[in-house]
Amino acid sequence: RDNGQVSRRVRAAIRVEGIVQGVGFRPFVYGLAIELGLDGLVGNDERGVFIEVEGGRAPVGEFLAALRGHPPPLAVIERISVERVRAGPGGTGFVIVRSAVGGDRRALVSPDVATCVDCLREMADPADRRYGYAFTNCVNCGPRFTIVRDVPYDRPNTTMAGFAMCADCAREYHDPADRRFHAQPVCCPACGPRLRLVDREGRTIAGDPVAEAVRWLRRDAVLAVKGLGGYHLAAVAAREPAVAALRSRKHREDKPFAVMAPDLAAARRLCAVDETAERLLTGPARPIVLLRRLPEPPELPGAAIAPSVAPGNPWLGLMLPYTPLHHLLLRELACPLVLTSGNVSDEPIAYVDEEAMERLAGIADVFLTHDRPIHVRADDSVVRTFRGRELPVRRSRGYAPQPMALAAGVPRPVLACGAELKNTFCLAKGRRAFVSHHIGDLENYETLRAYTQGIEHFRRLFDLVPEVVAHDLHPEYLSTKYALEREGVDLVGVQHHHAHVASCLADNGECGPVIGVAFDGLGYGLDGTLWGGEFLIADLARFERAGYLEPLPMPGGAAAIREPWRMAAAYLDLALGGCVPDDMDVVRRNADRWPAVVALARAGVGSPRTSSMGRLFDAVAAITCGRDVITYEGQAAVELERRADPAEPGAYECPLLAGAPATTALFTAAGPELVAAVVDDLGAGTPAEVVAARFHNAVARLVADGCARLRDAGAPSTVALSGGVFQNMLLLERATDLLEADGFRVLTHRRVPPNDGGVSLGQAAVAAALDRERG
Amino acid sequence: MAHGSGGKATQTLIEAVFLDAFRNPALEPLEDSAVVEVGTERLALTTDSYVVSPIFFPGGDIGDLAVNGTVNDLSVSGARPLYLSAGFVLEEGFPVADLRRVTASMARAAATAGVGVVTGDTKVVQRGKADGCYVTTAGVGLLDRPARLGVAHARPGDTVIVSGPIGEHGVTIMLARGELDIEADLISDTAPLNGLVATLLDACPGGVRCMRDATRGGVATILNEIARASGVAVVVDEDAVPVRPAVRGACELLGIDPLYVACEGRMVVVVDGPSAGAALDALRGHPLGGEAEIVGRVRDDPPGLVLLRTTFGGTRIVDMLVGDPLPRIC
Ligand SMILES: [Fe+3]
Ligand SMILES: [Mg+2]
Ligand SMILES: [Zn+2]
Ligand SMILES: [Zn+2]
Structure with a gap:
């Protein structure tokens, strides 16, 4: 038993904490121990996994190394503690012990996981009983969060409850040596869910559902596919008529569609896939990764992307198949597929069968569906890459509800209600924060319902009763109103941009103090105006507004967000001292309403004042790129970034003016001067590509100069960059470069988005910090 | 100043100060x-x-x-x-x-x-x-009619009618202040509604649940009061709400929603389902109700909320405003 060696036996008691249940941890430990010839036991309790191993010093060491180095793919180990205990006589073998009663109660529900290679191999093997089966999964992969109805995470508490395991599946489920040991959604063609292809009236279409669906797709049909967290709408990416039809039926004018490529090789034919992108594309979360497109090679006709997929866009949102159904579909189709959320314009994605049939009947020609219900709607996650790691844009399927470890504890359980658009909520207790899946824009009733139900669901899943409720200060946010209706809790209002900065701190496991640069569309400020171009000196508990973009009116309020030319009007009126030449393109294009909008701004009627950086980008985008009206959030800024020539090093001057007296601000940044420089440059015949780049460089310099000014006045030399504007990679890169060159340490987002999707984590971090101070 | 804009802040002020001071059974229904x-x-x-x-x-x-x-x-x-x-x-x-x-x-x-x-x-x-x-x-x-009217009387299945195009008074006033370079062919809708009300009550005795003139806070605020007081949902069809092009144009320019703009001669009427046709006919037969429209229905779920069915089939929440409208988009 000691591999022939004579050595002293040792016994180690090991405790593993983190996401270690429902992820194949016990079979992994069991297999490892058997392989190394160790005696001992493994089991689950409410704290995680406990292990005792006994054997020779060398194999026990090897065991520990493997535990640390190669845990099961889905495990997220937060802590391993090892203690020497007295060794026994040996020869007892290795056993999996029963969980203590209620032991799984607090097991952390894992995110949904992309199909693993072992399952794929079985699906491709004609001799395997799961050959071609669209619901194949194991303890290392498959649906989790989206099918869990309640805890403990057991089959009866999932949407697999209605499927009784057959004898073969049951055997696998109960065999500690099997990859499907305690894999709750285990199933096979004999006992599990089934695919169905139906027409708009719900009538079944005969034949193999996948093969038939592909036949429809090839005839330019729009297909609705039931995925992991909801229905997708699909069309062959190379087929312009199909993609154009999808666009018009969905009422989606310009926003790019995401594409699912059959495999990594196909992805590489479409986009530049570096090491980081490859890791993200093929990882267990399988987000949509925004990647730079390659010029289309004419000799590879299958790799073509129709113009309507992402009109005029050098970037493409790319993902790889993540469910067995996607694998089957893409293998049969053998070319990229547009895969977009199953909804009409801004509605939430459809996930209940009858509702999907009803809502998508005007869009999809056929429905590829199945009988495994989805319990929680989860959109695809979206990420960009920045300096060899991911920068989340939308954190949802594959990530939620993975807890985030907090640097400091949460004395009393916190519910953070999040913002209004791109809402997520966050529950936190102990040292963990559970940021929800992407809920969406709360102004929509369906979304509000998903929000309130989602909060209840998370409370049950994580056994948490909030005692502190954190919320935004905007009085009209439905999340604020929801918070204010809670009874018997302590309410904590957190300023929007403080929440952004705190979310960046929490994301990086830090507490501050830092200079927080929060640039976004807008958020409610302490003075009742709308902020959004903020330099805060902040830690988790408090902040001071140390600098900001000079406020100006937004003529028509929300209308100025939908119509960037209005921001151009407001900026130009200030930049050019009220004398805007009639022959400027942006003025000519909007001549009929220009004087009225300028009058609105001057009179301050229906024109709230804002220091928003997003609105400055809008104004410059309207002036430079002709983007007068947007059809999706952030469109103008996105197009300005896209237009900018990355090789251009020049930058405009953006003076920092002395801060207003009787405020905490050391400076304000003169946005109109930047706009004046843009106008001059364009007037001198400089191409828009160069102007757009110089503007980006100017804003990056504004960030660096502002931070330097604050550091000179005693502020910390660490900077946290947050807010939706920092999804702009050109700005993020330039600003980070400049700051680092000037000796700053720079924190950027890596686990939650810089946009409002990350606000709930920040609110939770602030509420917890204030609660800690109260003691 | 948010306390004067007719939204939730006004409501809170009324409840916190006036109701508290004067509390009595005749005041209480507010x-x-x-x-x-x-x-x-x-x-x-x-x-x-x-x-x-x-x-x-x-x-x-x-x-x-x-x-x-x-x-x-x-x-x-x-x-x-x-x-x-x-x-x-x-x-x-x-x-x-x-x-x-x-x-x-x-x-x-x-x-x-x-x-x-x-x-x-x-x-x-x-x-x-x-x-x-x-x-x-x-x-x-x-009060010489048997009608029992009140914001708490709406029931699922009822029909919601507005007596004419909305928002004209509020937009006219905003433009009349002369700060804006906007010309619109608009006049205030100010008018006495007693004749129209009498016509309606005569036409469907017992069928009318409640009427409100949509002044400060506009139709949206009235509907929210009805939804809350009656514990019902009011579902409004965006395309059915009568708004004159001049009002729509001015609202679009000003970035405001006509549903929240004051009227001084329009009312919101809730009638029981069977009376809807008669009520609409009666209103339309009167000079002040010629452009009356059925704009929505009362449902049981979700209680207390006003939902707007948009042109694309979405359902937007039309909430009571806390104060002056501020953009919520980040
Ligand atoms: Fe924001
Ligand atoms: Mg009165
Ligand atoms: Zn698997
Ligand atoms: Zn089976």
């Missing part, structure tokens, strides 16, 4: 008019102060506004308006000619509505202590 019994008669009693700026605007002035507003508050409670009082607060130096114009238009409006202005009062305050001229009217009306 309807537009109070119902009191005098001898064997049931009377409706209401009062309102008018501080509109400018005082003269296309389609009316502070005088007919003050008469019509009080007539309408009485009318929508189901009462027949009878008598009004009028109180004036004048800023020193307010031109007598203007005052004559105001009183003349009050007299005209009273005659049109068939009510008498039977008592009054005037105070003059120092220059700068008021803005030209404020008018307060109070009114009494006779």
